[in-house]
Amino acid sequence: MKEKDSQVKKRSPLNVAMGAAFMMAMAAVGPGFLTQNATFTGKMGANFGFAILICIIVDVIVQLNIWRIIIVSGKHAQVLVNEVVPGLGYVLTGLIVFGGFVFNIGNIGGAGLGLNVLFGISPENGALIAAVCAIGLFLARNAMLVVDRTVQVLAVIKVAILVYILAVVTVPYQSAVVHTFAPTSVDFYSIVTIVGGTVGGYISFSGGHKLLEGGVKGIDNVKYVNEGALTGIGVASGIRIMLFLAGLAVVVTGVQLDPANPAATIFKVAAGNFGYKFFGLLLLAAGMTSVLGSTFTSISFLDYNKNQMGRKNWRSWMIVLFIIASTAVFYIVGNPANVLVIAGALNGLILPIALAILLVASTRKKIMGTVYRHPRWLLYTGWVVVAFMAYAGIKTLLNISL
Template identity: 75%
Template sequence: MDKKLTKSPFSVAMGAAFMMAMAAVGPGFLTQTATFTGQLGADFGFAILICILVDIVVQLNIWRIIIVSGKRAQVLANEIVPGLGYLLTVLIVVGGFFFNIGNVGGAGLGLNVLFGISPENGAVIAAVVAIIIFIVKNALTVVDRTVQLLAVVKVAVLIYIIAVTTVPYQSAIVHTFAPSKIDFYSIVTIVGGTVGGYISFSGGHRLLEGGVRGKENIKYVNEGALTGIGVASVIRVMLFLAGLAVVLAGNKLDPSNPAASIFKIAAGQFGYKFFGILLLAAGMTSTIGSSFTSISFLDYSEKAKGDSSIAKWRSIAVVLFIVASTAVFYVVGSPAKVLVVVGAINGLILPIALAILLLASTRSKIMGRGYKHPKWLLVTGWLVVLFMAYAGIRTILLLV
């Protein structure tokens, strides 16, 4: 991978933005959004609104703290409490691995819908393509271009589906701001699937990999984080509106594949093929994002990227990560329910990870002399920690 900053900070920030957004918009994202739209109807709009607000606070905090300190999240955690970084690594990598099983499986299912290939063989093909993307020369540039192209594909597919459905905009708006029911499980799950677990750090770690660090680059942190949140949120809202149109028309979504139901009911077999394209794109982008970010948590070096002791082994580690998750999918099959549950688990990890970085932001020894973390980010950050911890506890009580 690239060993020094060969592109402008803005270009790297946009790469990080799409890395984060497309890591979030995976098969789990599609499954969760469709599942809760089917269960909650227009009230799910409130959960999406809370998710977007939480996303903004989480990403602006985490990206800024990582870039100003110039250190990866696990290194920061170790500086707060020795050994804490290793615990964080375990939580992130294990969560990322389970999500990646669903990611490669989703890409395989996409190929199954499009070409009739078995999901297992489709997953192998998708995994091989992802591996090639990672091992080619200038891999980070190829990764950036790939996720940006696939983002355009996702948005184009959803624009088509919304165009052929009658979207109940008034109901969606009313219930988004005045829900008749608040479901904490849905909030924890979609927040976890958007900025929980490894996804929280995908953008910040991508910026470090691109050589962007230091408080002089805060401008690019803000631009990248807000762009990434915007892209992921637009896709979430579009899928919600398409699903709501189908549900309020009196249709029932297939619980085994609720996202596919939306497209098939809305546009027949043609729509189902479009879903295949969306699922393939979602699986590929999330496989890339999950693998890149999870493996970045194995690097505890505080040196410049080019001198990192793990740099020469990273490509091998990424390949092994993708191969292992593909092998599990091949043996076990599609973990549709696991995608929702892992989203909830990532939502539970979020308050722990965010609290660690907020503590780091107040240490001048870590952040550097002369830096003061914005008070509004600190306050809202701790409010998110408390809210997600509370919502997480409510969710655990419901599940048990």
């Protein structure tokens, strides 16, 4: 245990913040986002840029609020929620873990499909390989540092692939910019889906919890919150924009995207079989980074154990079980599409509930301390997001029930 503590101290707050930034960013652009982005680009064309713009704005408001409140208070989100509304933290934990588990089935499946594209391995066996690799990373010595470095390398791979694809296609930049800021039509469902999939559920809390794990907390470390959150948002937003532009470049030529795998169509049309292999690598990177992010954050919500001596072993076992269980479901049942839809709708409700409680916590001196004062612009815009996402989440659930 002393060895672990010394390892944590060796990492600077900025180093930890960058690890948190990339974990959050890569969790937000997983296999599900690749499909959603391609699908909506094929349906809406350049107008989909407006949905991405709204997503980025909401992302900034949500992440800066949640990261700051968690770090200044020095407590995990579920603990904060319990202090404001006793018992509600356990409900939040249940929703987060359920959503994280279901999406992890899709994440591990995405990594398996990536290996299938690259090497012809069956998606099921590819998922097994990806699961073993993920477990190995979490159980390695200096696990969090290893995970951070792995996520950062995979992020570089993602960006490099997209830069190459954009270099070999003709992107209608003018049309993209014009319709992003002045869309000719707005698809409310696409905005709800993209926002819920990129800042809903476990993703909103991954960065803040990651900072706490690295020992970064308290009012003196707020500057690292800003640097980490804005870096993560910048990386994730850059990847979202590049995916949108790559899809738009293909769609404007009149190509109809394959509904079964719209993202793969974009890469294959853009760069032939070579591009298709690149898609496999991108899918593998997206799946692995999202597996790491969803597993870490979901287990962090289950961690109410204050006994530091048994905490490390307990966490290791929970991480292994979480990954094995989600892999087993994918291997036996496949990707449960209906459950994924329901989990996505629940994510639309998790965000406004959790954010609302945290915003209340941000105004309580007993929780935040007597010195700290939460920025008014974050507080007010946070409540706007709460109202918007509550409405959106309820509407989505009603549509599913019909």
